[in-house]
Amino acid sequence: MMKRLVIFLFSVSYAAAVCISAKCETGRYQPNWESLDKRPLPEWYDKAKIGIFLHWGVFSVPSYGSEWFWSNWHGNNSIHVDFMKKNYRPGFTYQEFAPMLTAEFFNPDEWAKLFQRAGAKYVVLTSKHHEGFTMFPSKKSFSWNSVEVGPHRDIVGELGKAVKDHGLVFGVYHSLFEWFNPIYLKDKYELFATRDYPTTKLWPDLKQLINDYEPSVLWSDGDWEALDSYWNSTDFLAWLYNDSPVKDRIVVNDRWGIGIPCHHGDFYNCQDRYNPGKLQNHKWENAFTLDSKSWGWRRDLQLRDLMTLDDLIKEVVSTVSCGGNALINVGPTKEGTIAPIFQERLLSFGKWLRVNGEAIYESSPWQHQNDSRNTNVWYTCRKTSYDGLRPTSKPLKTDKVSATYAIFLKWPANNVLQVKDLTPYLHSGNFAVGMLGKAGETLNWTISNGLTYITLPDKATVRTEHAWALRITLK
Numbered sequence: 001m002m003k004r005l006v007i008f009l010f011s012v013s014y015a016a017a018v019c020i021s022a023k024c025e026t027g028r029y030q031p032n033w034e035s036l037d038k039r040p041l042p043e044w045y046d047k048a049k050i051g052i053f054l055h056w057g058v059f060s061v062p063s064y065g066s067e068w069f070w071s072n073w074h075g076n077n078s079i080h081v082d083f084m085k086k087n088y089r090p091g092f093t094y095q096e097f098a099p100m101l102t103a104e105f106f107n108p109d110e111w112a113k114l115f116q117r118a119g120a121k122y123v124v125l126t127s128k129h130h131e132g133f134t135m136f137p138s139k140k141s142f143s144w145n146s147v148e149v150g151p152h153r154d155i156v157g158e159l160g161k162a163v164k165d166h167g168l169v170f171g172v173y174h175s176l177f178e179w180f181n182p183i184y185l186k187d188k189y190e191l192f193a194t195r196d197y198p199t200t201k202l203w204p205d206l207k208q209l210i211n212d213y214e215p216s217v218l219w220s221d222g223d224w225e226a227l228d229s230y231w232n233s234t235d236f237l238a239w240l241y242n243d244s245p246v247k248d249r250i251v252v253n254d255r256w257g258i259g260i261p262c263h264h265g266d267f268y269n270c271q272d273r274y275n276p277g278k279l280q281n282h283k284w285e286n287a288f289t290l291d292s293k294s295w296g297w298r299r300d301l302q303l304r305d306l307m308t309l310d311d312l313i314k315e316v317v318s319t320v321s322c323g324g325n326a327l328i329n330v331g332p333t334k335e336g337t338i339a340p341i342f343q344e345r346l347l348s349f350g351k352w353l354r355v356n357g358e359a360i361y362e363s364s365p366w367q368h369q370n371d372s373r374n375t376n377v378w379y380t381c382r383k384t385s386y387d388g389l390r391p392t393s394k395p396l397k398t399d400k401v402s403a404t405y406a407i408f409l410k411w412p413a414n415n416v417l418q419v420k421d422l423t424p425y426l427h428s429g430n431f432a433v434g435m436l437g438k439a440g441e442t443l444n445w446t447i448s449n450g451l452t453y454i455t456l457p458d459k460a461t462v463r464t465e466h467a468w469a470l471r472i473t474l475k
């Protein structure tokens with residue numbers, strides 16, 4: 001008895017000891033948030049900055065309203081009910097949409113090439129949205145997956161391979177809950193006192209996804225009806241971090257049960273389109289969709305509902321400046337194409353990045369984010385050696401900064417850019433100011449009354465539009 005107690009106490013203190021140690025690298029993660037939160041963020045994710053998000057599923061067939069079509073229709077939302085009455089015979093079921101998810105033009109290599117030219121470093125695909133239809137041959141989703149019905153293809157597998165072949169990182173979105181899964185609904189009816197759905201459906205699916213496709217992002221969603229103890233989130237994450245084939249590179253978001261978003265996870269999404277405008281203490285991601293009203297493709301999309309290139313650049317620049325990543329969503333069509341209007345937006349953005357990407361990729365937040373005088377200016381910087389995310393409580397070590405970037409979203413009418421937060425910095429050494437896309441040219445600047453005035457080159461000679469980046473380096 002005594003011996004057992006000693007062994008027990010020893011193993012408890014051992015487990016605790018390894019996990020109090022700075023990074024918990026040597027020990028195993030324990031299935032609790034305190035331990036899981038100690039995991040260092042895999043570097044690739046912070047460096048990548050830009051990802052593409054894809055919402056694709058059976059909802060892409062009615063392609064009307066949003067990806068919430070089934071739930072809205074079922075919930076008697078009038079425009080959805082009218083749409084069905086007008087266009088489909090009485091008694092038509094949502095399941096009957098699935099064979100029409102034909103995907104006959106789906107060319108994963110073309111998609112991967114598009115995302116690469118858009119400047120993305122990672123791609124996240126819906127492996128299953130709230131409708132429950134899996135875009136891979138789930139062993140637990142009988143007749144409700146993309147290999148048995150519709151495309152008759154393993155979409156996750158094909159896209160994953162193409163994305164990796166093009167040097168991008170592959171990730172999957174997965175909805176924890178399913179609107180109409182009877183096993184889930186039974187658990188819910190029991191007020192989540194039973195856990196049949198996570199045990200018999202969710203975790204087998206997730207383990208299959210991780211083991212078979214080895215994604216580097218697991219973007220969890222649909223967590224909000226139940227606690228993490230119902231989902232068993234911490235047990236799963238301990239497995240993912242300790243024993244899964246992707247344990248060293250996988251990153252997960254924060255949607256793991258009521259009260260978890262914005263508190264736990266490798267990076268935080270908080271709300272959709274989360275963009276706090278100031279530096280955050282924890283890695284975060286701004287997930288947003290080019291169509292302001294839907295994540296899935298909808299045929300009723302109007303041009304006015306779409307983000308402009310100016311909107312897109314502003315969203316990305318302000319996000320990266322504050323330590324976030326940008327996950328830009330488009331919805332593919334049921335035929336497996338990406339609408340030309342989305343392609344145009346993405347490719348124009350990629351063109352902007354080819355000139356200005358130096359101020360974005362692998363950058364770090366600088367000591368200021370949004371200039372305190374000129375709100376059209378956002379800062380980033382490059383460090384001599386990557387040192388991860390800086391907590392807001394710790395000042396930036398300026399001797400580690402090899403370049404500071406001031407990205408401005410509006411070209412000043414008089415050709416002179418006026419900012420405030422650069423002034424003390426420019427006083428601290430002998431700096432040269434240049435512009436990305438204008439190699440070799442240095443710009444004149446003066447300081448007066450605490451403000452910095454930078455004389456810009458002739459706008460017509462600059463290789464980029466929409467936003468411009470100044471590079472400030474020691475001479």
Ligand SMILES: C[C@@H]1O[C@@H](Oc2ccc([N+](=O)[O-])cc2)[C@@H](O)[C@H](O)[C@@H]1O
Nearest residue numbers: 067068221222261270271272287295
């Ligand atoms: C990415 C999106 O995620 C969810 O929607 C949410 C989830 C959480 C919040 N939130 O916390 O603010 C907002 C929308 C989904 O319902 C939606 O269809 C889409 O997949």
